[in-house]
Amino acid sequence: MIFFVILCRFLSFTSQNSAKLMFKSLFYSKLYEWYETNHRVLPWRETEDAYAIWLSEIILQQTRVAQGMEYYMRFVSRWPKVEDLAAAEEAEVLREWQGLGYYSRARNLHKAAQMIVANGERRKANGECIFPQTFEEIRALPGVGEYTAGAISSFAYNLPYPAVDGNVYRVIARLLDIDEAFDTTKGKKLFHSKIEEFLDRDNARLFNSAIMEFGALHCTPVLGDHCESCPIKDFCAGYAHGTAELLPVRKPRPKVRDRWFTYHIYTDGAHTLIQRREAKDIWYHLYEFPCTEEQTDDTYPFTHVLSHQKLHARYMVHKVQKMPEIPGTLVIRWEELNDYALSRLTLRVIDTLQHKV
Ligand code: SF4
Known part of the structure; x- marks a missing residue:
């Protein structure tokens, strides 16, 4: 406690320089000693x-x-x-x-x-x-x-x-x-x-x-x-x-916005469709399956939390003979998915797809 009282003094602009230096150097030596012994090697x-x-x-x-x-x-x-x-x-x-x-x-x-x-x-x-x-x-x-x-x-x-x-x-x-x-x-x-x-x-x-x-x-x-x-x-x-x-105190957090995504997974057995996110929104320039955004009464099995948004996602598999032509999408072979930068949510969806496409 005594150190603290003096510490407050040394942090005030009216305190004496020599007292400041003495207590600063004591503070540093304690902190550095702890660091030398405990720090992680990174x-x-x-x-x-x-x-x-x-x-x-x-x-x-x-x-x-x-x-x-x-x-x-x-x-x-x-x-x-x-x-x-x-x-x-x-x-x-x-x-x-x-x-x-x-x-x-x-x-x-x-x-x-x-x-x-x-x-x-x-x-x-x-x-x-x-x-x-x-x-x-x-x-x-x-x-x-x-x-x-x-x-x-x-x-x-x-x-x-x-x-x-x-x-x-x-x-x-x-x-x-x-x-x-x-x-x-x-x-x-x-x-x-x-x-x-x-x-x-x-x-x-x-x-x-x-x-x-x-x-x-x-x-x-x-x-x-x-x-x-x-x-x-x-x-x-x-x-x-x-x-x-x-402590510390932070200001109240802004309200989290909920969003509901439905991914449309087209497959002819060998190919699928992906699209690049172009809007100034989350995941700019990352790829994902074609996505529509609306809230329905269905179940959304995936939840993905970002700093100010909570995403609820589901997917629908569309088995087709011929890949549809949807503007803004690319037809790729399934094994080429790894060549594209995908959002973590898309990766989680892919993990559950085995045997379904
Ligand atoms: S651990 Fe943190 S809060 Fe506790 S005495 Fe040390 S500096 Fe103060």
Whole structure:
């Protein structure tokens, strides 16, 4: 408790610099000690290659580490340099991304790679492209927000920028007992000013890695007995006040929209029909079976939840002698389905089709 009182003082603008430095350095040493002992070995934390770090950060947006790892390994092995990714077809990138969701990330990744390569001035003597090296240039890439730019700048170049992800919001909210919603404009501003105070400017790489990992592994949403064994509990206002488990606060979630899809699966035994989603809607440029959208009284055996939508799906098999001509569709052989980037829901439907087509 005593540390916490003084911590509050050091975070106030009126506190003495020497007290600030002393308690900051005590806080960092506890946090870093924990990190050295407990952190996971992750390939993108073992490199300073900005391209590889950028790939990992885009893949890990809204994706768990265990799932993202497989995609990261595939991407760096198939496209080891930014030039390789820029030279790929968008369809290939989407195909490799299949199953990860939020496909705009893959499209932006591809677009950004092409922008980096198109910038001919940024080349090493051997002709290789130089990845952007300042926060501002990284932030300007498609698909890169404030968090991702901070993460790449600090992990690749040790630049003094915070990387504030959901884990960091949670840790900061609890350490300082902030009950302002962190996902509002006002809340974001408040949290960013606090994290700027916390940031170890000389060791941003280590600081960001440690506080993110601490949030992911120790200061978790459900705390259990983690506070008792916490190395920084003496600095934690949420712990001292008994409010930690209630934090962080977020703004009320928008209402989820329900949609009902019927997939029409045409087959003559050897072929089927697919179509590419062209509307600026979910799964832009992914392929699926021809789909109609309306709610009926029938049963929809598939449920697929996206961030703001709940999809209910069913399918109807149409066995035909000759494939119909439906505008916007492609006739393909069944075994060619694997060559197209398909939504996860379509893949789930395909899994249940055996013996029915
Ligand atoms: S004491 Fe508990 S709430 Fe506070 S930082 Fe540690 S684990 Fe998180």
